[in-house]
Amino acid sequence: SQQGEEDPQALSIQEGENATMNCSYKTSINNLQWYRQNSGRGLVHLILIRSNEREKHSGRLRVTLDTSKKSSSLLITASRAADTASYFCAIRGGSEKLVFGKGTKLTVNP
Protein backbone atom coordinates (compact mmCIF):
# COMPACT_ATOMS: atom_id res chain seq x y z
CA SER A 1 0.00 0.00 0.00
CA GLN A 2 1.17 3.52 -0.70
CA GLN A 3 -0.49 4.84 2.42
CA GLY A 4 1.67 6.57 4.97
CA GLU A 5 1.39 5.46 8.56
CA GLU A 6 1.75 8.03 11.29
CA ASP A 7 3.23 7.31 14.66
CA PRO A 8 2.17 7.83 17.39
CA GLN A 9 -1.60 7.73 16.93
CA ALA A 10 -1.99 10.21 19.78
CA LEU A 11 0.38 12.55 21.57
CA SER A 12 -0.22 14.75 24.61
CA ILE A 13 2.33 17.38 25.66
CA GLN A 14 2.60 20.59 27.67
CA GLU A 15 2.70 24.01 26.10
CA GLY A 16 6.24 25.00 25.26
CA GLU A 17 7.42 21.44 24.64
CA ASN A 18 8.37 20.09 21.23
CA ALA A 19 6.12 17.61 19.40
CA THR A 20 7.47 15.02 17.01
CA MET A 21 5.35 12.92 14.69
CA ASN A 22 6.58 10.28 12.29
CA CYS A 23 5.33 8.93 8.99
CA SER A 24 6.48 5.71 7.34
CA TYR A 25 5.61 4.50 3.85
CA LYS A 26 6.35 1.55 1.62
CA THR A 27 6.67 2.74 -1.99
CA SER A 28 8.75 5.27 -3.89
CA ILE A 29 7.44 8.81 -3.69
CA ASN A 30 7.46 12.03 -5.67
CA ASN A 31 6.83 14.10 -2.58
CA LEU A 32 5.44 13.88 0.94
CA GLN A 33 3.14 16.46 2.45
CA TRP A 34 1.94 17.24 5.95
CA TYR A 35 -1.53 18.59 6.70
CA ARG A 36 -3.26 19.78 9.87
CA GLN A 37 -6.92 19.32 10.71
CA ASN A 38 -8.55 21.20 13.54
CA SER A 39 -11.57 19.53 15.06
CA GLY A 40 -14.57 19.73 12.74
CA ARG A 41 -12.67 21.50 9.98
CA GLY A 42 -11.09 20.71 6.63
CA LEU A 43 -7.42 19.91 6.21
CA VAL A 44 -4.87 22.66 5.83
CA HIS A 45 -1.57 22.16 4.03
CA LEU A 46 1.51 22.74 6.19
CA ILE A 47 4.57 21.75 4.22
CA LEU A 48 5.70 19.74 1.19
CA ILE A 49 9.04 18.00 0.91
CA ARG A 50 10.21 16.51 -2.37
CA SER A 51 11.95 13.17 -2.70
CA ASN A 52 15.32 14.86 -3.39
CA GLU A 53 15.09 17.04 -0.28
CA ARG A 54 16.17 16.02 3.21
CA GLU A 55 14.88 18.83 5.40
CA LYS A 56 12.53 21.81 5.20
CA HIS A 57 11.53 24.49 7.64
CA SER A 58 8.46 26.67 7.92
CA GLY A 59 8.20 28.84 11.00
CA ARG A 60 8.09 26.48 14.00
CA LEU A 61 7.77 23.43 11.74
CA ARG A 62 10.65 21.25 10.68
CA VAL A 63 10.17 18.29 8.35
CA THR A 64 12.77 15.69 7.52
CA LEU A 65 12.68 12.98 4.88
CA ASP A 66 14.79 9.85 4.76
CA THR A 67 14.02 8.03 1.52
CA SER A 68 16.38 5.17 2.38
CA LYS A 69 14.29 4.42 5.46
CA LYS A 70 11.05 5.49 3.76
CA SER A 71 10.18 7.76 6.64
CA SER A 72 9.50 11.39 7.46
CA SER A 73 9.14 13.32 10.67
CA LEU A 74 7.33 16.53 11.57
CA LEU A 75 8.69 18.54 14.47
CA ILE A 76 6.69 21.37 16.01
CA THR A 77 8.87 23.44 18.31
CA ALA A 78 7.68 25.44 21.31
CA SER A 79 4.15 24.11 20.95
CA ARG A 80 1.08 26.19 21.76
CA ALA A 81 -2.44 25.24 22.74
CA ALA A 82 -3.51 26.37 19.26
CA ASP A 83 -1.40 23.56 17.77
CA THR A 84 -3.91 21.05 19.14
CA ALA A 85 -5.13 19.24 16.04
CA SER A 86 -4.74 16.06 14.01
CA TYR A 87 -1.74 15.88 11.71
CA PHE A 88 -1.68 13.81 8.54
CA CYS A 89 1.07 12.85 6.18
CA ALA A 90 0.16 12.37 2.53
CA ILE A 91 2.17 10.51 -0.07
CA ARG A 92 2.31 11.47 -3.72
CA GLY A 93 3.67 8.80 -5.99
CA GLY A 94 3.50 8.85 -9.78
CA SER A 95 -0.04 10.10 -10.16
CA GLU A 96 -1.88 13.27 -9.13
CA LYS A 97 -3.47 11.45 -6.25
CA LEU A 98 -2.42 11.93 -2.65
CA VAL A 99 -2.74 9.00 -0.26
CA PHE A 100 -3.33 10.09 3.32
CA GLY A 101 -2.37 8.32 6.50
CA LYS A 102 -4.68 7.91 9.49
CA GLY A 103 -3.18 10.81 11.40
CA THR A 104 -1.64 11.70 14.73
CA LYS A 105 -3.88 13.44 17.22
CA LEU A 106 -1.87 16.09 19.08
CA THR A 107 -3.10 17.65 22.30
CA VAL A 108 -1.16 20.59 23.73
CA ASN A 109 -2.11 21.29 27.33
CA PRO A 110 -1.92 24.88 28.59
Added chain:
Amino acid sequence: NAGVTQTPKFQVLKTGQSMTLQCAQDMNHNSMYWYRQDPGMGLRLIYYSASEGTTDKGEVPNGYNVSRLNKREFSLRLESAAPSQTSVYFCASSEVRSRGETQYFGPGTRLLVL
Protein backbone atom coordinates in the same frame (compact mmCIF):
# COMPACT_ATOMS: atom_id res chain seq x y z
CA ASN B 1 -11.30 34.42 -2.53
CA ALA B 2 -13.60 31.91 -0.84
CA GLY B 3 -11.30 28.98 -1.69
CA VAL B 4 -13.22 25.71 -1.71
CA THR B 5 -16.86 25.80 -0.68
CA GLN B 6 -19.17 22.87 0.01
CA THR B 7 -22.92 22.58 0.44
CA PRO B 8 -24.71 21.45 2.46
CA LYS B 9 -22.76 21.49 5.73
CA PHE B 10 -24.89 18.79 7.29
CA GLN B 11 -27.49 16.36 5.94
CA VAL B 12 -29.60 13.54 7.31
CA LEU B 13 -30.90 10.96 4.85
CA LYS B 14 -32.97 7.83 5.11
CA THR B 15 -31.68 4.63 3.56
CA GLY B 16 -32.45 4.62 -0.16
CA GLN B 17 -32.74 8.37 -0.56
CA SER B 18 -30.54 10.22 -3.01
CA MET B 19 -28.66 13.47 -2.74
CA THR B 20 -25.95 15.53 -4.38
CA LEU B 21 -23.08 17.16 -2.54
CA GLN B 22 -21.90 20.34 -4.19
CA CYS B 23 -18.35 21.67 -4.34
CA ALA B 24 -16.95 24.78 -5.97
CA GLN B 25 -13.51 26.40 -6.06
CA ASP B 26 -12.51 29.87 -7.16
CA MET B 27 -8.76 29.32 -7.49
CA ASN B 28 -8.85 28.28 -11.16
CA HIS B 29 -7.48 24.85 -10.27
CA ASN B 30 -7.56 22.06 -12.80
CA SER B 31 -7.79 19.14 -10.37
CA MET B 32 -10.58 18.42 -7.93
CA TYR B 33 -11.15 15.56 -5.48
CA TRP B 34 -13.78 13.99 -3.25
CA TYR B 35 -12.74 12.22 -0.03
CA ARG B 36 -14.57 10.62 2.81
CA GLN B 37 -13.27 10.60 6.37
CA ASP B 38 -14.32 8.00 8.88
CA PRO B 39 -13.09 7.66 12.47
CA GLY B 40 -9.72 5.93 12.58
CA MET B 41 -9.57 5.60 8.79
CA GLY B 42 -7.98 8.82 7.66
CA LEU B 43 -9.09 10.24 4.31
CA ARG B 44 -10.01 7.93 1.47
CA LEU B 45 -10.31 9.11 -2.11
CA ILE B 46 -13.70 8.49 -3.71
CA TYR B 47 -13.30 10.14 -7.13
CA TYR B 48 -11.11 12.77 -8.67
CA SER B 49 -11.04 14.92 -11.76
CA ALA B 50 -7.69 15.89 -13.24
CA SER B 51 -9.26 18.42 -15.58
CA GLU B 52 -12.61 19.64 -16.81
CA GLY B 53 -14.42 16.83 -18.58
CA THR B 54 -12.50 13.96 -16.99
CA THR B 55 -13.21 11.90 -13.89
CA ASP B 56 -11.53 8.83 -12.41
CA LYS B 57 -12.25 6.40 -9.63
CA GLY B 58 -10.35 6.53 -6.40
CA GLU B 59 -10.03 4.00 -3.62
CA VAL B 60 -13.72 3.75 -2.62
CA PRO B 61 -15.98 4.70 -5.58
CA ASN B 62 -18.78 2.18 -5.10
CA GLY B 63 -22.16 3.78 -4.42
CA TYR B 64 -21.10 7.19 -5.73
CA ASN B 65 -21.14 9.12 -8.99
CA VAL B 66 -19.51 12.43 -9.84
CA SER B 67 -19.91 15.23 -12.34
CA ARG B 68 -17.30 17.81 -13.28
CA LEU B 69 -19.81 20.41 -14.32
CA ASN B 70 -17.17 22.97 -15.35
CA LYS B 71 -13.73 23.99 -14.14
CA ARG B 72 -15.13 25.41 -10.89
CA GLU B 73 -17.63 22.77 -9.83
CA PHE B 74 -17.37 19.09 -8.93
CA SER B 75 -20.42 17.33 -7.50
CA LEU B 76 -20.77 13.99 -5.73
CA ARG B 77 -24.01 12.04 -5.98
CA LEU B 78 -25.35 9.26 -3.80
CA GLU B 79 -28.06 7.52 -5.82
CA SER B 80 -29.34 5.25 -3.03
CA ALA B 81 -27.85 6.12 0.32
CA ALA B 82 -26.80 3.36 2.73
CA PRO B 83 -25.87 3.59 6.44
CA SER B 84 -22.28 2.67 5.45
CA GLN B 85 -22.09 6.02 3.67
CA THR B 86 -22.45 7.91 6.93
CA SER B 87 -19.27 9.94 6.96
CA VAL B 88 -17.73 13.36 6.60
CA TYR B 89 -17.12 14.27 2.97
CA PHE B 90 -14.40 16.65 1.90
CA CYS B 91 -13.85 18.25 -1.46
CA ALA B 92 -10.39 19.49 -2.42
CA SER B 93 -8.70 21.14 -5.37
CA SER B 94 -5.13 21.55 -6.54
CA GLU B 95 -3.04 23.06 -9.30
CA VAL B 96 -0.06 20.83 -9.85
CA ARG B 97 2.06 23.21 -11.86
CA SER B 98 1.89 26.48 -10.01
CA ARG B 99 0.92 25.56 -6.46
CA GLY B 100 3.47 22.90 -5.67
CA GLU B 101 0.88 20.16 -5.85
CA THR B 102 -0.72 20.96 -2.53
CA GLN B 103 -4.42 20.43 -2.03
CA TYR B 104 -6.90 22.94 -0.67
CA PHE B 105 -9.81 21.55 1.26
CA GLY B 106 -13.38 22.64 1.82
CA PRO B 107 -14.98 22.66 5.28
CA GLY B 108 -16.72 19.32 4.79
CA THR B 109 -20.24 17.92 4.64
CA ARG B 110 -21.40 15.75 7.52
CA LEU B 111 -23.77 13.08 6.26
CA LEU B 112 -25.85 10.80 8.45
CA VAL B 113 -27.76 7.96 6.78
CA LEU B 114 -30.41 6.35 8.96
